[in-house]
């Protein structure tokens with residue numbers, strides 16, 4: 225670790241994060257009251273640079289903007305008369321606040337609470353409860369859901385019964401003061417909502433993460449009767465919500481690679497007639513759904529790089545109410561909720577872009593009103609060094625147009641380039657504050673251009689485009705990425721001698737794969753990668769994913785489990801490789817990084833391995849994250865230095881990344897986060 229990179233990262237963290245300490249730094253859940261006069265908001269607060277942010281609920285008065293901290297960890301839900309607010313108080317308890325009297329009652333549940341729904345016109349609350357041992361989705365960082373899961377020293381035993389980690393629907397009845405399970409044993413409930421006949425749910429027969437890919441929509445008929453299947457799909461199902469009168473449900477049918485990252489076709493199912501009406505959203509992939517009233521849905525979606533908010537009626541008509549190519553809302557994908565206002569129906573969303581962090585905004589036909597801005601001098605500083613983000617397009621060898629976002633330093637081109645490939649593969653970049661990974665401003669400030677490509681298989685361009693990667697992972701999408709580098713070289717934007725490839729998860733897979741397919745890369749940094757689909761299949765918690773997306777069986781020796789695995793082509797690699805993994809990752813287990821490192825080392829290639837023992841699919845803890853960024857900058861500097869690029873990002877007269885704000889003699893990371901395993905082989 226060079227002192228230069230270390231002080232760059234420490235100064236970057238200190239200058240961007242310190243001003244926001246103790247304040248909301250993002251917005252993860254928005255729940256407007258039925259009258260639209262108050263909004264319950266959950267977001268993360270960071271108390272110290274050494275600890276991860278933690279979620280907290282707040283209540284905002286719309287008329288005055290007055291904000292009150294409720295505590296709790298969110299999310300929340302309102303009763304239909306607006307007098308009660310339920311919110312997740314601790315991971316395993318729900319608080320129900322009487323907003324008239326101010327009294328509050330707490331209900332303990334036997335697991336981690338993931339969502340809440342108030343019953344229409346009644347006081348009961350539906351809670352999605354996951355057993356402590358249940359998995360987080362890969363999109364949520366993987367690893368055990370509960371921090372209180374038994375420590376590894378207790379020697380966990382796993383048998384083949386799949387009888388652990390269940391998710392169930394529970395009902396809280398405040399009048400009776402009771403809680404009871406309402407979904408039957410043997411059915412795992414991923415999402416649920418009240419409807420006229422009871423409860424509808426996205427459910428599967430097994431609890432493990434992999435079972436989600438085959439989940440169906442069911443009508444729950446109590447804890448002792450098997451549910452009735454009411455909708456199924458060859459793709460995945462999500463975004464389930466029932467109309468306020470409970471007579472219809474809306475959901476999305478979508479080709480998904482990750483639970484929690486859903487973009488697809490919206491459908492409305494009339495629960496009485498059983499008729500399914502497709503919503504005609506044109507080229508927009510629908511990414512969130514919420515009923516405004518009995519007949520209208522508020523939907524968000526992504527159309528290429530554009531974020532769209534629309535209203536859909538029960539007969540499937542779609543009317544766009546807002547769109548932006550520069551701004552967006554939501555996290556993995558666009559998200560907004562309906563709100564009633566004095567100016568008529570509107571929506572509330574956390575709106576952000578590459579230069580501005582999320583701001584809770586109410587949008588109506590009369591305009592936009594910002595209620596809560598998470599911006600602070602740290603985010604202003606980040607904007608000042610983050611360069612410029614441009615939409616860019618190029619053609620793949622087969623003629624298909626591919627789009628992406630190119631962040632460039634404000635110095636003249638050509639720039640050294642980092643191709644940062646998103647995971648999924650069915651996810652998508654759009655001009656957002658974090659650009660998914662939150663690494664871009666630091667890389668741009670260090671002198672690198674960063675390309676965020678949406679190759680075929682990405683979300684936001686319709687189900688046909690997403691389907692192009694199924695059965696062809698590491699096929700045509702490889703050339704979508706290589707052709708981007710060719711196009712940017714031809715345009716004089718980048719220096720083809722200094723191009724690195726990196727990414728996490730599927731982006732990690734592609735980074736490893738590209739290093740086996742082309743010699744042009746000055747560096748490859750696969751993070752949480754898959755490098756051997758065969759061992760991945762037998763060690764991941766989502767082995768349905770690889771079967772669906774390779775469209776093959778692991779037992780086919782001549783099939784894609786072999787032919788699309790980087791490990792079997794390690795001998796071809798000419799690029800120095802830095803492999804990163806998380807020890808607690810159940811989605812792409814750390815063995816995937818280890819195997820490729822061993823294969824490269826065996827062939828005397830230049831490979832370095834870092835495994836963070838306490839991290840999951842995402843490297844989240846501050847110490848490990850700092851270590852990762854230092855390792856990344858060092859590796860880039862060693863193999864494709866940005867040196868020489870004049871730093872025009874710098875705000876007047878100061879050096880953005882090298883100016884000490886904290887004592888940078890302290891070691892990074894703190895001892896508790898020291899990588900357990902770091903290997904290095906210098907093959908050439």
Ligand SMILES: CSCC[C@H](NC=O)C(=O)N[C@@H](C)C(=O)O
Nearest residue numbers: 362363481482647648729730754
């Ligand atoms: C390559 S195996 C699975 C990878 C994972 N997709 C499916 O679960 C993935 O790429 N996730 C992305 C969204 C990520 O975690 O960044």
